[in-house]
């Protein structure tokens with residue numbers, strides 16, 4: 001594995017997850033997320049990628065009966081964010097998420113981006129204006145929308161909406177950003193924009209991205225994890241995984257022989 | 260298909276009769292008098308045909324009803340859709356639907372025999388027949404309707420939108436108020452509008468508890484009559500077919516139909532706009 005001094009931002013330790021019915025969707029996953037790096041999560045449909053990702057912002061807490069076991073430890077403070085005593089809202093303030101399908105709110109472009117700050121009680125207009133501008137610039141959307149920030153977000157194109165969702169997630173200065181197949185609903189040009197954006201964003205934060213697109217994983221990520229049936233089968237730096245995977249299953253999946 | 264055809268046929272027939280009899284009415288009564296006179300006494304010796312007192316009664320009772328039904332109905336919908344557990348929701352919804360089916364005459368006597376005496380304890384000068392009591396009761400009647408239609412609209416908001424809000428660190432309350440409610444707003448407004456048209460069309464409660472005196476006032480503490488109350492009152496009497504008094508109920512009915520038709524059109528348009536979004 002890696003012999004590097006890159007600091008670890010967060011790590012899953014022996015993480016298991018059970019859906020309501022008892023479906024054992026994650027089985028003892030151990031995996032680091034390196035700081036200011038992009039980690040890609042690949043694997044066949046239903047292997048548990050989204051389930052794993054959504055543990056990081058405690059999204060599963062929204063539905064009754066779901067159960068976590070093990071830990072996700074965040075650094076440098078060493079907090080286990082799955083601990084019952086940790087408020088999921090606190091976790092979501094540190095770790096934000098971009099979804100598969102753009103899901104803007106029924107509000108203006110401006111209010112979409114300001115949302116995370118508003119729910120934290122921020123109402124200072126100057127402060128919000130600055131933050132919104134900064135986030136829209138960070139999401140490479142500023143030039144396209146700066147003159148129509150009061151327009152309804154639904155009027156943007158799909159790719160713009162996804163960048164708006166990235167801006168929204170950025171506005172609160174998260175430490176980690178989760179992406180669940182962020183480009184699967186987008187055309188190739190919008191996809192290339194988002195990929196480029198992710199590569200820029202990693203200078204500021206740590207990224208975990210689920211993707212079904214092998215080229216995308218190879219292009220954007222620094223580390224790659226291959227999951228199968230709820231288990232982490234192989235993990236390493238992306239070059240190694242894509243050129244010299246140690247396991248036959250990984251190679252078969254990457255080369256498209258399987259999955 | 261047959262059912263749909265017969266519904267269309269019935270509707271056309273009703274509208275036809277309304278128009279035909281109203282035409283007879285307006286041969287005797289100038290439209291200007293109908294719309295501007297302030298007294299409605301078609302059955303008196305010296306009849307006057309101003310529809311305004313009936314319209315004011317209708318609007319006052321509807322207004323009182325909405326002040327009750329909109330806040331309570333909306334809050335109930337938000338609670339049921341966003342806060343109640345599955346079990347609570349599955350228990351409450353059928354009860355709401357059951358309430359919608361209670362015969363309105365029951366509500367009428369509830370207003371007259373229970374709410375009015377109660378209100379008279381608070382407002383000693385309140386006459387036995389007044390608009391406040393039936394207004395409140397009509398409001399109670401349409402709460403289930405507003406609540407269940409609004410709740411449907413809120414439940415139709417995709418989960419992904421709520422998740423987006425939670426993922427930004429919002430609480431359940433913030434998500435309900437700032438994201439789900441605006442996302443469902445056109446459905447909620449449609450529920451209000453359909454609720455209003457039901458309040459306008461409500462007959463029995465008003466006929467029983469408001470008194471049957473057409474009265475040009477917007478003061479809910481007074482007695483008055485509404486369009487529908489007038490229609491039942493006259494229809495239950497034995498006016499000769501073809502007399503002007505008989506025709507007056509069709510002219511009143513036409514006004515009622517135009518009011519509810521307009522509201523229903525607006526309601527369905529907002530609703531359609533809302534269903535297109537997802």
Ligand SMILES: Nc1ncnc2c1ncn2[C@@H]1O[C@H](COP(=O)(O)OP(=O)(O)OP(=O)(O)O)[C@@H](O)[C@H]1O
Pocket residue numbers: 019020021023025043044045046047048049050051052
């Ligand atoms: N809400 C749920 N309740 C019960 N089981 C679920 C639920 N969501 C997902 N699962 C199951 O958990 C397993 C992992 O699902 P998950 O969505 O994490 O897969 P995935 O790797 O993200 O797949 P895809 O690539 O299709 O998005 C699957 O077997 C799935 O059927």
Ligand SMILES: [Mg+2]
Pocket residue numbers: 049050051180210
């Ligand atoms: Mg998935």
